[in-house]
Amino acid sequence: MAHLSSAATATKKRKRESSKLEDRTRLKTKSKKNTATSKEDDPQAAILLLETQILESRRNYNNITTLISTIKQKDAKEETVVFTVVALCRIFCRLMTAGCFVKSKGTPEAEIVIIQWLKERYQEYVDILLVDFLRSDTASKQNIAFTLLMRLIEQESKSEGEYSWRKGLLASLVEVLLLLPEDDPIRQEYAEKYMKTYDDLRFYTLQSIAACFTGDHDSATQELITANSTSLLSTLDKPPESSDALETFYGQRPAQQKHQLYSVTAHKRQAQEAWLATLRSDLSKDQRKVVLGIFTSQIAPWFLQVEVLMDFLTDSFDVGGATSLLALSGLFYLIQEKNLDYPSFYHKLYSLLNAGLLHSKHRSRFFRLLETFMSSTHLPAALVASFIKRLSRLALHGPPAGIVAVVPWIYNMFKRHPTCTFMIHREIRDPDERKDLEEEGMDDPFDMEEEDPMQTGAIESSLWEIETLQSHYHPNVATLAKIISEQFTKRSYNLEDFLDQSYTVILNMELGRELKKTPVVEYEIPKRIFTASDTELGPLGVLMTKVYELS
Structure with a gap:
C-alpha cells in the first residue's frame, strides 16, 4: 500500500511539473508575439531596431534606404520623421568614425562599390536636410536640420585625413544660408555661434561666400545673395592681430605649422575676396549705408590692399545724401590712416554744403564728421574761409536748430585758423577807400556758385550773415550769434552740446524758462x-x- 501510494504521489508530481513547463512555453510564445506587435505599433522602436542592425553588420546597410524612404513619406507623422532624421545622423557619424567612407589604394573593388553606395545615400540624406528641412517654413525643422548639419560637418572634418572644406558639406550649407530669406534667424545664429567663434569655420565660410558669386543666378537670386552676404559679413569683428590668436578650431587642428589656417594674411585675403565679391554686385542704397557705416571699423582692417576700395567709395559718393557723407568718411580714413592721395576730397566735401543741409535729418552726423575733416591746422586759409562763408550764408535760411550748430563750429574754426579772423574785422587804412566804403558800400566778393573752394574769394569777404543773425527772431539764436562779435576768450565749444537741438527741444526750453517778470x-x-x-x-x-x- 505504501508503495502504491508513493507511486501515485510521484505521478501527480510529474503531471504538475509538465503543466508548469507548458505554461512557461505559452508565456514565452505570447511575450514574443507581444514584442513583435509592440514594434509594429511603435515606429520609434522599429527605427531603433533598424539602426542597431545597420551598426551590427554591413549586410543590413539596405536599412539606410528604408529609413530615408520613411523621411520622404508624405503621410508620415512629424515625430517619426524627426526621430528618423536624428537616427540617420547617428548612423552616418558612427560609420564615418569607423572609416567606412574611406578607400585606400589596396581596397577591393567590391568594397569600393559599397563605399560609393554609402556616399550616395549620405548625399541623399544631406540634400534632405539642406532643402526640405533647412529651407522649410517651420522653425522647429530648421533648427533640427541646422544642429544635425553642424554635427555632420564636425564629424566630416575629423574623420578624414585631408578634408576638403571647399568640396565638403560646409560649402553647401553656406550657399543655402545665402539663399534663405533676409530675416531668417538661422543665418544670424550661424554667424554668432560658429563663424565668429571658430577660426577654421570663418576662413572657409569666407571662401564659400566668394565662390557663391561666381555662379549664374537670376537677378532676384543675385539680389538675395548680395543682401545676405552683406548681413553675414557685417557680423565680423576685427581680424586677429597675430597667428597666436588663431587657436580655436571646429574641425581637426592642422598638423602642419605652415598651414593657411595659421596665417593672418591668408584669413585677410579670404575676407578681402568675400567683401570684394559682395561690393562689386549691385548694392541697394540701404546696403551701401550699412557697408559705409562699418567701413572704418570692420571692413578696411580686413583688406590687404585698401586702395582697391577707392572706386567703391567714389561711386558711393555719387549716390547723394547721407551715403555721400559716409563715403567721404571712408575716404578720409584712407587718407589719414593709409596715406592714400585723394586731391578732390575737400572739393567733394564742399559740394555737400547745399540748401538742404541744415534741414536734413543727417545734420548732426554731418557736423560731427565735418569737425573731424577740418581738424587739421595745415589746411589753406582760403579753403577754410570758403567753408565758413558758405555755412554762414546757408544759416540765413536755416532753422534755429541748425543755426545753433553753425555758429559754434565757426567759432572753433576761427580759433584753429586765426588767419581767417580777417573775415570778422578788417581795418581799412586808406582814407579815400574807407570813405568810399562808408558812402557807397561794397559788393560781396564771395561767389556762392563757385564749386572750387579755393576760388570762391571768401577770404576777401566778411561775415555780415552772422551779424544779421544777431537780430534773429529766436532769442537763443540771436544770443549765440553775438559770440562772434565778442572777444574770443573761450578756447573752443563742445559741438556735441549743440548738435541734438530741434524745434521740440528749443520750444521746451522756452516753455520751461522761469519768467522774472510777467509780460503785459x-x-x-x-x-x-x-x-x-x-x-x-x-x-x-x-x-x-x-x-x-x-x-
Missing part, C-alpha cells in the same frame, strides 16, 4: 466775427460768402 499783454475781445454791424457783413463774412457761392 493788451487785447480786445471782438463782439462780432463775420459781421460789421447788425445789417452789414464784415471782411471775413464777405470772404465766407464768396467761398460758399463758389462751392
